[in-house]
Amino acid sequence: MIDESVWHISHLDLTIRMVLAAVLGGFIGLEREWSNHAAGFRTHILVCLGSASIMLLSIYGFSQFVAEPNVRTDPARLAAQVISGIGFLGAGAIIRNGSSISGLTTAASVWVVAAIGLSVGAGFYYAAVLATFIVLVSLFLLNKWEKHLLRHRRNQEVMIKIFDRPGSLGRVATKFGEQGIQIKNLVMQSTSPESFDAAMDATMELRFNLRTVSTDKLLRAIDEILSLPDVIALETNSMPTGKPTSISKGKSASG
Structure with a gap:
């Protein structure tokens, strides 16, 4: 017997997830905007919010077909396409100037923001918040530590x-x-x-x-x-x- 309540979400819960995705993505995007990088505040919000929306669609968007015979639902199908498809945004942030390459960190942050959005969309709140915290620590603190540590080796x-x-x-x-x-x-x-x-x-x-x-x-x-x-x-x-x-x-x- 299929528990159909699993495949339904209230408007309040849906709103909370989408707003939280925008907030978490905005935190990371704010750091990129502050550092004057290609993908900034609004870009990260849109990526995280879009990922959460697709995750919500993948889980709850086809709930009316769950009870149909010979229909198999896969909540991860659309999410998998986000992970592979977000690469085009990251590639646009990578710039090569001679032998030096810039934008790799920004491209990685866009990819991580997509994962955070998927986590929020799936209701995996703790992982989303923890990932956001670790990303901000990496971009703020570890960036300064790396520059200090490798200042003589570049x-x-x-x-x-x-x-x-x-x-x-x-x-x-x-x-x-x-x-x-x-x-x-x-x-x-x-x-x-x-x-x-x-x-x-x-x-x-x-x-x-x-x-x-x-x-x-x-x-x-x-x-x-x-x-x-x-x-x-x-x-x-x-x-x-x-x-x-x-x-x-x-x-x-x-x-």
């Missing part, structure tokens, strides 16, 4: 545009060496001169992958490199913000 990327003159590359590399900075990789790309009458207009882009034990030493090296007459501009991801920063000729990196 490779730094610096792009320098210089005039293509004899000895210009050596002078730039020397400035890194004077600060004890190890050059892990170097990619050079020549740029055609704007005028064929002035060969000195030829420029070159240098992309350095560096290993340094101190950000302060790297910033001092950048200041000294910017003072070289052959250097036109510099771009780096080694500023305190962690975002790519372009520095024009004559400006101080430490200022």
Whole structure:
């Protein structure tokens, strides 16, 4: 005998689940919004609320067919499609810039928010709240701890545009060496001169992958490199913000 009451939910309970999903997803999205990431406050709310709605639909949306003969209900069928289908949102948050990749944490948070929404939709409240708490601890506290722990082990990327003159590359590399900075990789790309009458207009882009034990030493090296007459501009991801920063000729990196 089938207990049909299991397949029915009151409007109050349904409202509580959907509101709770929006709140929990909003907490995680608020941290992403505060950190200025691609998927922020509203995105996480929509993902969590949508997942909860699909879970509710999967469990209770077809209750009228439960008593029908030869009909088998599977509450996890639609939920399984959410887990596999949410990947397209995560892929949109991942950005590759050269050899560095950003957005992986945001993509993971979107995926976890979908799982939280499914948990709330299924009435698995404790797991949903606990998962939200752990995610917030990971994004807030563990992020700071990871940056502190690995601050000396991350490779730094610096792009320098210089005039293509004899000895210009050596002078730039020397400035890194004077600060004890190890050059892990170097990619050079020549740029055609704007005028064929002035060969000195030829420029070159240098992309350095560096290993340094101190950000302060790297910033001092950048200041000294910017003072070289052959250097036109510099771009780096080694500023305190962690975002790519372009520095024009004559400006101080430490200022």
